[in-house]
Amino acid sequence: MDESFMLMVSNLLHLHNSLDPSTSLLSSPSPPSSSSSTSSPSSLLSSSPPTPFLFFTLASLLSYLASQKKKPSTKPPSSTSTTTTNPESSTFSVSAFRALSTEHIWSLEAPLRDAQWRSMYGLSYPVFTTVVDKLKPHIVASNLSLPTDYAVGMVLSRLAHGFSAKTLASRYSLEPYLISKITNMVTRLLATELYPEFIKIPVSRRRLIESTQAFEELTSLPNMCGAIDGSPIKVKRGDIGGNMYECRYGYSSVLLQVVADHKKVFWDVCVKAPGGSDDASHLRGSLLYNRLVSGDVVWDKVINVRGHHVRPYIVGDWCYPLLSFLMTPFSPDGSGTPAQNLFDGMLMKGRSVVVDSIALLKGRWKILQDLNVDLTHAPQTIVACCVLHNLCQIAREPEPETWKDPDEGGAPARGLENEKSFHYFGDSLRQALADDLHQRLSSR
Incomplete structure (x- = not known):
């Protein structure tokens, strides 16, 4: 059980006991006495039954649980590290790539953003998007099941770092033959469709x-x-x-x-x-x-x-x-x-x-x-x-x-x-x- 919740309950118990030492929220209620029905309103202030505190405790619990649902989880997926994630499950996933390229990337200053992109793909983010935009019509026409920018990024990471198809397959949770197929498609398009535009006598x-x-x-x-x-x-x-x-x-x-x-x-x-x-x-x-x-x-x-x-x-x-x-x-x-x-x-x-x-x-x-x-x-x-x-x-x-x-x-x-x-x-x-x-x- 969450330590902050236990601390909250403990504080409530101590609060009740300090207000009414003769009654405990955890003890069985005493049988009603004949005098209880004739108590004055002032006596209720000095010796209150546990019901209001139980109600307050339950209300606090519900409020606590509701607030916990709204808070994003900060617990890392790996029990052995608090700063890294599992590469096979998230770092190289399509969703992680999308988050990096559409949301996180624009929260960075341009020099830091482009330096991070170069370390992964060998070129800055603006140049990367240029390559993607020029290859996208051809890749879409090939009916590739992967998003164009993700496929291009995967191939560029291989070219920039010299990764083998087997290494990338383990990182991207794909079969090696599929990595080779995508690499061949992207490099062929670069060597044919983009060559006349960027290599000229x-x-x-x-x-x-x-x-x-x-x-x-x-x-x-x-x-x-x-x-x-x-x-x-x-x-x-x-x-x-x-x-x-x-x-x-x-x-x-x-x-x-x-x-x-x-x-x-x-x-x-x-x-x-x-x-x-x-x-x-x-x-x-x-x-x-x-x-x-x-x-x-x-x-x-x-x-x-x-x-x-x-x-x-x-x-x-x-x-x-x-x-x-x-x-x-x-x-x-x-x-x-x-x-x-x-x-x-x-x-x-x-x-x-x-x-x-x-x-x-x-x-x-x-x-x-x-x-x-x-x-x-x-x-x-x-x-x-x-x-x-x-x-x-x-x-x-x-x-x-x-x-x-x-x-x-x-x-x-x-x-x-x-x-x-x-x-x-x-x-x-x-x-x-x-x-x-x-x-x-x-x-x-």
Whole structure:
């Protein structure tokens, strides 16, 4: 019985006994005497029967019980903790998610609210709602039994923390196969429906001017519009056979290729090669390469450097071929002329943007550090993380701790027969850029 109720009853008993010591509320009533019927009204005040106090006690009890129904229960569901709840029963339930996202979330200050959301889903609440709003029509059309925001939140928590389907199944009280199915659906939608909106080749003059000016401020090289690099994404060894997926670091992987701008925003993503492939082969098999070689992508911003018409170009390390639209270093070991070595240093400074972008991508979406999805769904999962990365960069989300791969090496890429003209013009442009850079910096 509740201690406060027992205390109330005890106080009532003491109160009665102090008023009328000869009568006890707990004792049997004494038989009526002949004098009781002739008592005066004044005698009732000095020696009252127990009935009024019993009535008062019962009234107090009813009032107490009524007040207890109105009070919310503060007792925690677990007997071993007073501050945490059972994750399997409430923390990850739909109702708990709804309460967090609709009521509790708006009672917090925006910085605290968004920090809490990032810790769970990798992005702030406004960006989360943007993703949900854009995916909702497609998810609703799939007749998924779960609410859209709950399904998206569940997948984002997996991408942000690298949870396996089995881990999420135990937390959300769902079957692992259903977790995998929902993950595949959401990542496929991100990689297809949202990709064209958030990953675009910069062709507008405004965007080209913004990118080239920012890279020139960083490197002193004109008309640079992006940096390219590849990175292996570790996959489960049991899914594959042979050595074609083994990367230079010794684990099974698929190869990610990205081109990033000065804001660490990807404007091209490709996942088409096993981890054992080299960067040059992956580039040549990509849609970006085919579009640039065929002239499908037209960059109108042209400048004149020592009599050469220089269109916007991207930069990469020596593992990529030298082409008219792709500048690479003269030498990987600094054995060139002073002008060439200066150019190489500035080029690699510009290339560091894409290295930092990939490190940020893997730090923000930890599932890419050790991909725990089926190999057939690996490319769409990787691309989905790149789309989410761009959303975060565009929204200027805080950058978390990054994940950097070991320093890479590799032999310089060799040109192909059908690339001779691109290599010839690229070599002339590179030398002109190096000489112009050396002259400008030497004269300061």
